[in-house]
Amino acid sequence: MIHAIDIKNLVFSYSAQSEVVLRIAEFQLQVGEKVFLAGPSGSGKTTFLELIAGIIHPTSGSLQVLSQDFSSANGDSKDLVRKNDLSFIFQNFNLIPYLNVEENIRLPFWLGFQDGRNEQQVTDDLQKILKDLGINSLQKKKVTELSFGQSQRVAAARAFLKRPKLLLADEPTSALDQDHRDAFLKVLFDLAQNFETSMVFVSHDKGLQNRFDRVIEIGSWK
Amino acid sequence: MKNYFLISWKSLLNRLSVVVLTLTCISLSTALLLTLEKIKDSAESAFTQTVSQVDLLVGARSGQLQLLLYSVFNMGQATHNVSWKSYQYWKNHPAVDWTIPYSLGDSYRGFRTVGTDENFFKYYRFKGQQSIHFKTGQAFSQHQEAVIGSDVAKNLKINLGEPLLITHGVTKGTAFVAHEDHPFKVVGILKATGTAIDQAVYVPLEGLELMHQESESVTDKSEDHDHDHNHDSSIEIKNITSFFLRTKNRIEVLNLQRSINQFQNEPLMAVIPGAVLSELWQNLSYFEVLLKVISWVVAGFSLLTLLLMMLSSLENRRREMTLFRALGAHLFQIAFFLIIEAFLISFIGVVLGWLISRLGFVFIGPFLNGTIGIDSISWGLNFNEYFSIIFILVSSILVSLIPAFKVSHQVLKDGLTLKN
Numbered sequence: 001m002i003h004a005i006d007i008k009n010l011v012f013s014y015s016a017q018s019e020v021v022l023r024i025a026e027f028q029l030q031v032g033e034k035v036f037l038a039g040p041s042g043s044g045k046t047t048f049l050e051l052i053a054g055i056i057h058p059t060s061g062s063l064q065v066l067s068q069d070f071s072s073a074n075g076d077s078k079d080l081v082r083k084n085d086l087s088f089i090f091q092n093f094n095l096i097p098y099l100n101v102e103e104n105i106r107l108p109f110w111l112g113f114q115d116g117r118n119e120q121q122v123t124d125d126l127q128k129i130l131k132d133l134g135i136n137s138l139q140k141k142k143v144t145e146l147s148f149g150q151s152q153r154v155a156a157a158r159a160f161l162k163r164p165k166l167l168l169a170d171e172p173t174s175a176l177d178q179d180h181r182d183a184f185l186k187v188l189f190d191l192a193q194n195f196e197t198s199m200v201f202v203s204h205d206k207g208l209q210n211r212f213d214r215v216i217e218i219g220s221w222k
Numbered sequence: 223m224k225n226y227f228l229i230s231w232k233s234l235l236n237r238l239s240v241v242v243l244t245l246t247c248i249s250l251s252t253a254l255l256l257t258l259e260k261i262k263d264s265a266e267s268a269f270t271q272t273v274s275q276v277d278l279l280v281g282a283r284s285g286q287l288q289l290l291l292y293s294v295f296n297m298g299q300a301t302h303n304v305s306w307k308s309y310q311y312w313k314n315h316p317a318v319d320w321t322i323p324y325s326l327g328d329s330y331r332g333f334r335t336v337g338t339d340e341n342f343f344k345y346y347r348f349k350g351q352q353s354i355h356f357k358t359g360q361a362f363s364q365h366q367e368a369v370i371g372s373d374v375a376k377n378l379k380i381n382l383g384e385p386l387l388i389t390h391g392v393t394k395g396t397a398f399v400a401h402e403d404h405p406f407k408v409v410g411i412l413k414a415t416g417t418a419i420d421q422a423v424y425v426p427l428e429g430l431e432l433m434h435q436e437s438e439s440v441t442d443k444s445e446d447h448d449h450d451h452n453h454d455s456s457i458e459i460k461n462i463t464s465f466f467l468r469t470k471n472r473i474e475v476l477n478l479q480r481s482i483n484q485f486q487n488e489p490l491m492a493v494i495p496g497a498v499l500s501e502l503w504q505n506l507s508y509f510e511v512l513l514k515v516i517s518w519v520v521a522g523f524s525l526l527t528l529l530l531m532m533l534s535s536l537e538n539r540r541r542e543m544t545l546f547r548a549l550g551a552h553l554f555q556i557a558f559f560l561i562i563e564a565f566l567i568s569f570i571g572v573v574l575g576w577l578i579s580r581l582g583f584v585f586i587g588p589f590l591n592g593t594i595g596i597d598s599i600s601w602g603l604n605f606n607e608y609f610s611i612i613f614i615l616v617s618s619i620l621v622s623l624i625p626a627f628k629v630s631h632q633v634l635k636d637g638l639t640l641k642n
């Protein structure tokens with residue numbers, strides 16, 4: 001695999017009548033690369049992530065994600081890639097309120113994710129990630145009792161327990177204060193390093209960008 | 223699969239108050255369905271099995287239904303009698319095992335009097351194998367003794383040893399012509415059967431005959447009447463109203479029925495009670511249909527409640543559903559959650575409903591006994607009850623396809639995050 005993401009002449013609009021939201025002549029994400037995608041609110045950052053996630057598809061042009069064709073509407077392969085190789089962290093509401101911390105982290109496995117690890121290995125990995133994130137004391141806690149920073153760490157634990165090839169993060173730090181933001185970003189990078197995970201990190205907060213391999217201003221695509 | 227149930231279960235617990243409301247609707251309507259089913263069954267068996275193990279019922283030639291109604295259900299009156307001679311003829315017929323004679327037409331304070339003999343206590347069967355049992359006392363052995371059904375004892379508060387004044391003709395209330403000089407003494411009270419047996423007074427044929435002779439003599443030549451109560455066994459019975467008959471071999475039934483119907487000496491008629499009773503029940507089945515319609519309408523409403531509960535929850539659960547999708551759930555999987563949820567609610571609902579219906583019988587059963595004849599609680603389900611339960615489960619799953627379809631539509635529209 002050469003590129004985690006490979007885009008050529010992509011155009012996207014939500015409907016035939018509406019404006020073009022994204023127009024990308026060319027974009028590649030190297031395997032293991034961490035890209036910061038910056039842009040103001042409403043500029044199409046989330047829309048870009050949804051294209052990569054295979055939840056929507058390009059109006060025209062070609063889009064490859066982890067060597068799978070994501071250009072057309074149909075395709076169970078998109079569902080499979082999303083299930084097996086992608087992880088997400090959102091700005092908020094990452095957790096199911098009626099499941100506890102551990103259940104939330106295991107949720108992808110309950111929904112059918114499988115990568116050959118057995119029960120015991122998954123449990124060991126889970127313990128290790130909780131420890132890395134400094135939330136091992138929260139394992140059985142109700143998620144409604146967590147602070148916001150803790151919730152984001154639980155979301156990160158869930159994202160990396162899958163050992164994803166690609167992490168899509170949609171403003172995950174926007175609701176955190178400066179100290180928590182830096183700390184959170186650090187563990188995210190350590191884990192990504194650990195699992196050789198490529199990353200597209202979307203934010204309107206340019207203060208974070210110097211940690212990344214590359215910074216892209218979404219306006220530069222249009 | 224286990225995890226799907228776990229997630230659905232926790233999701234339901236998270237919305238406990240609406241879920242409990244829906245559960246209540248489903249369990250109560252299931253209870254209603256099962257209870258009505260049970261009442262219908264009991265009523266049917268009390269009706270069609272008021273007399274069992276009798277091959278033929280014989281009376282003077284009239285309508286089949288009429289013969290059956292007055293002989294088995296105390297309804298209506300016989301227009302003609304069967305002569306004692308003919309009765310003896312058929313009683314001693316080689317194909318006949320036993321007979322139970324019935325002499326009707328008198329009453330005691332609204333309850334009918336049945337003149338019969340000891341064969342009634344020995345051979346009468348109802349609801350399959352059940353035989354006549356005494357709550358207290360025993361069968362009559364003297365002409366002036368009587369045995370009463372449980373309803374008679376209960377309603378008129380009669381105890382053993384009390385005298386009964388039988389009235390000529392079947393009348394309610396205080397009778398005009400009471401055989402005042404000829405009281406019967408109560409020597410036995412029958413156990414409740416939940417059939418028409420409970421609502422009659424049983425006296426020996428001889429005693430009844432004696433009573434009639436005396437009343438004739440009272441009206442004809444009252445001054446000559448000597449009040450001689452010497453109950454010798456030489457009382458000559460002239461006729462009876464009808465009789466039940468059991469063949470030695472079931473193969474004989476149809477032949478015997480034909481020969482009784484063609485009897486030269488007297489116009490007689492023989493009917494097969496079970497067959498006529500079932501036929502009659504079929505004709506009464508509008509009652510059954512009505513009960514069914516009512517309970518299914520109620521069940522329909524409870525399914526509607528389920529549907530509304532699920533639809534109204536969807537808006538609050540949009541985030542949950544989009545998150546499932548982001549975590550790798552297929553649209554089918556998300557729809558499947560709703561189906562499982564509906565199944566869980568309706569399953570718990572029907573189990574509760576079943577418990578409610580059975581516990582209901584445990585508590586109110588004793589009061590019903592004798593009225594509709596529910597005498598034992600069976601915790602198991604019969605075919606119709608299984609059908610009702612499976613129908614509710616399947617319909618709830620079908621109903622849940624609506625929100626399931628809606629949710630997959632919504633999830634597609636919502637994408638990864640809620641943008642609004």
Ligand SMILES: Nc1ncnc2c1ncn2[C@@H]1O[C@H](COP(=O)(O)OP(=O)(O)O)[C@@H](O)[C@H]1O
Nearest residue numbers: 014021039040041042043044045046047048641
């Ligand atoms: N489902 C949708 N249907 C139509 N237009 C949408 C939809 N989602 C987003 N848009 C529009 O697309 C543009 C980009 O939105 P979005 O990707 O959410 O921006 P960002 O994440 O950078 O704030 C906005 O103008 C928004 O109004």
Ligand SMILES: [Mg+2]
Nearest residue numbers: 045046047170
């Ligand atoms: Mg956005």
